Amino acid sequence: MLGKLKEKLGSFVERVSQTEISEKDVENALWDLEIELLEADVALETVEELKERIKEKLVGQKVKIGTNKKAIVENAVREAVLEVLTPEKRIDLIELIRSKGEKPFVIAFVGFNGSGKTTTIAKLAHWLKKNGLGVVIAASDTFRAGAIEQVEEHAKRVGVKVIKHSYGADPAAVAYDAIQHAKARNIDVVLIDTAGRNELNRNLMDEMKKIARVTNPDLVIFVGDSLAGNSVVEQAKQFNEAVKIDGVILTKLDADARGGAALSISHAIGAPILFVGVGQGYDDLRPFDEKWFVERIFGE
Numbered sequence: 001m002l003g004k005l006k007e008k009l010g011s012f013v014e015r016v017s018q019t020e021i022s023e024k025d026v027e028n029a030l031w032d033l034e035i036e037l038l039e040a041d042v043a044l045e046t047v048e049e050l051k052e053r054i055k056e057k058l059v060g061q062k063v064k065i066g067t068n069k070k071a072i073v074e075n076a077v078r079e080a081v082l083e084v085l086t087p088e089k090r091i092d093l094i095e096l097i098r099s100k101g102e103k104p105f106v107i108a109f110v111g112f113n114g115s116g117k118t119t120t121i122a123k124l125a126h127w128l129k130k131n132g133l134g135v136v137i138a139a140s141d142t143f144r145a146g147a148i149e150q151v152e153e154h155a156k157r158v159g160v161k162v163i164k165h166s167y168g169a170d171p172a173a174v175a176y177d178a179i180q181h182a183k184a185r186n187i188d189v190v191l192i193d194t195a196g197r198n199e200l201n202r203n204l205m206d207e208m209k210k211i212a213r214v215t216n217p218d219l220v221i222f223v224g225d226s227l228a229g230n231s232v233v234e235q236a237k238q239f240n241e242a243v244k245i246d247g248v249i250l251t252k253l254d255a256d257a258r259g260g261a262a263l264s265i266s267h268a269i270g271a272p273i274l275f276v277g278v279g280q281g282y283d284d285l286r287p288f289d290e291k292w293f294v295e296r297i298f299g300e
């Protein structure tokens, strides 16, 4: 008898001391968040996805009167961001390279001019070497004046060989030669530096498709400048249509205060961020970790 009463009283106290988060509460809060996200250069479709996830987490949730609703909302936002950033499939690059039966493992790099592609290739070559893998770079940007010397300079500094032809040569032929070189010398990885391009430059896009056809890369990596914000997401989509992108490296995250591109890009093209560039040195390449990124956004 006493037990029953206790239970009834208990449930009454529970009921009156709780309030339910309504759809209206959340809608109001989300309105401000939407503006802030768009200002931080997060792509519209990613903003929508985040809003849906946050709403799902919060609407109908019962909270005790007097508890800090802000903390609850903040937690839901954090979780939603982490979910959006978590790729459907992860790529462990070293594992992937080692598990390919034959050598070499071929990686083609694509991206717009000035996105930091050449520097990133050198950083990755350095990282692969540190992980015990042999690397050769194909100077397949035979288009831009100075590109071959630039990649040679970087390669010299990180101690990697470059296979090159002269300017105007067929980029696919350069890549092919680099692969033959790697095969003959048992080198693990070929990194192909392609010319930076944009969507207006149709024949360069065709050239890139030809490189992909001739070399049949194991991985196509899009290198994007995180400072370009929303437009880097659009670039990635265009490249993804021309040649399927398997992974992303975002450069200059050290200088990017907004973080919108990082938040949107995987969601937009369905490929994971593999690394982020965090400086100009060869060691300034960091395997991407969404938890680290979320801390960077929400941490102190």
Ligand SMILES: Nc1nc2c(ncn2[C@@H]2O[C@H](COP(=O)(O)OP(=O)(O)OP(=O)(O)O)[C@@H](O)[C@H]2O)c(=O)[nH]1
Pocket: 111, 112, 113, 114, 115, 116, 117, 118, 119, 120, 141, 144, 147, 195, 196, 250, 251, 252, 253, 254, 255, 276, 277, 278, 279, 280, 284
């Ligand atoms: N702060 C910072 N600077 C970077 C990063 N990655 C690249 N850069 C700088 O960005 C500039 C452009 O990099 P490049 O590698 O020359 O650009 P690119 O994409 O090869 O240019 P194209 O050959 O025209 O395609 C250089 O000054 C790099 O040092 C990064 O993660 N952080």
